[in-house]
Amino acid sequence: MLNKTGVPTLEDIQTVSPSEERLKKGPVAIIECFQEIPCNPCTEACKQGAIRPMEDINNLPKLDLDKCNGCGVCLSRCPGLAIFIVDASYSDTEAIVRIPYEYYPVPQVGEKVVGLNRAGDELGTFEVSKVQSGGQKNKTYTIWLIVPQSLAMEVRGLRLRSTEIQPKETIVCRCEDITLGEIQALIKEGYSTIDEIKRAARAGMGPCQGRTCRMLIAQELAKFYSIPVGEVLMPTFRPTVKPVKLGTYAGGE
Amino acid sequence: MRITEHPILEFQRGEEVTFFFEGQELKGFEGETIAAALHAAGIKVLGHSPNMHRPRGLFCAIGNCSSCLMVVNGEPNIRICVEKLKPGMRVETQQGKGCLK
Numbered sequence: 061m062l063n064k065t066g067v068p069t070l071e072d073i074q075t076v077s078p079s080e081e082r083l084k085k086g087p088v089a090i091i092e093c094f095q096e097i098p099c100n101p102c103t104e105a106c107k108q109g110a111i112r113p114m115e116d117i118n119n120l121p122k123l124d125l126d127k128c129n130g131c132g133v134c135l136s137r138c139p140g141l142a143i144f145i146v147d148a149s150y151s152d153t154e155a156i157v158r159i160p161y162e163y164y165p166v167p168q169v170g171e172k173v174v175g176l177n178r179a180g181d182e183l184g185t186f187e188v189s190k191v192q193s194g195g196q197k198n199k200t201y202t203i204w205l206i207v208p209q210s211l212a213m214e215v216r217g218l219r220l221r222s223t224e225i226q227p228k229e230t231i232v233c234r235c236e237d238i239t240l241g242e243i244q245a246l247i248k249e250g251y252s253t254i255d256e257i258k259r260a261a262r263a264g265m266g267p268c269q270g271r272t273c274r275m276l277i278a279q280e281l282a283k284f285y286s287i288p289v290g291e292v293l294m295p296t297f298r299p300t301v302k303p304v305k306l307g308t309y310a311g312g313e
Numbered sequence: 314m315r316i317t318e319h320p321i322l323e324f325q326r327g328e329e330v331t332f333f334f335e336g337q338e339l340k341g342f343e344g345e346t347i348a349a350a351l352h353a354a355g356i357k358v359l360g361h362s363p364n365m366h367r368p369r370g371l372f373c374a375i376g377n378c379s380s381c382l383m384v385v386n387g388e389p390n391i392r393i394c395v396e397k398l399k400p401g402m403r404v405e406t407q408q409g410k411g412c413l414k
Binding site for chain 1: 318320365373378379390392
């Protein structure tokens with residue numbers, strides 16, 4: 061599922077969630093790393109010996125919840141930005157979630173920012189309680205957010221301000237000037253695949269050959285039919301897959 | 314405008330060179346993309362969309378989206394977001410789908 065949606069499932073999350081009891085004890089790392097890839101900076105980063113050395117570099121990291129003191133060194137060292145620190149001992153009603161951040165401007169202490177879940181949906185506005193620089197070597201910032209206890213295992217990203225999409229203004233296919241509103245209208249009319257929409261609206265037939273709009277239309281179809289994006293029928297792919305000069309075929313260059 | 318500070322990236326620029334946008338002389342750094350040099354010079358409208366003629370700027374910046382097609386040294390449909398800047402280059406806005414001579 062993660063492969064198709066880019067969003068870990070509830071079962072994935074459960075495999076790395078500490079017990080309520082452990083969360084209440086104080087800050088702890090949540091390592092949301094679910095793909096076996098050759099990567100081990102977190103094991104090198106942990107000075108507590110909580111992230112054990114890997115036998116095989118492709119292994120998923122294993123965290124010793126008793127040894128982890130939530131220092132956050134691994135958080136800023138993870139190239140995949142997959143590690144978060146949750147401190148549910150902050151107060152009875154609120155918790156701190158520490159999130160890696162690699163954009164400018166960096167939010168300021170006291171600023172209210174929009175918290176996002178793993179799928180990027182907005183969960184509300186939360187206050188920044190601390191901002192840590194990763195330093196010269198590492199650079200990734202750590203942003204501390206104060207969130208309600210119930211959202212401590214949900215808030216995993218942040219955006220400086222809320223964004224509202226205007227379907228009539230939002231262009232989906234840039235080559236042919238087709239807006240989100242037009243695509244949504246076609247889907248409502250019953251056009252149910254990318255190919256059908258392409259034939260009706262020309263979305264995907266411009267110079268970029270659908271590289272921009274294909275997945276955006278797939279997302280809209282997935283939303284409308286409540287299916288994972290990976291299950292939306294793809295259009296037929298034919299050569300050439302990238303722009304090639306006529307001269308190349310003619311043998312002139 | 315150029316980014317001089319970034320939390321993660323470092324910038325290594327080539328030698329300063331001269332190029333032309335619609336006949337106007339501009340400066341850029343050799344080895345950066347034409348799009349980067351134009352942006353640094355404050356030129357953000359790279360063309361216009363084919364049907365509604367809305368201004369088009371840089372979008373994907375990796376050679377995917379074809380938003381930045383321009384005429385370079387007389388050759389149309391050049392993706393300037395991936396084409397490197399060379400001294401003396403002549404860059405022009407493209408009308409419609411471009412014209413082969």
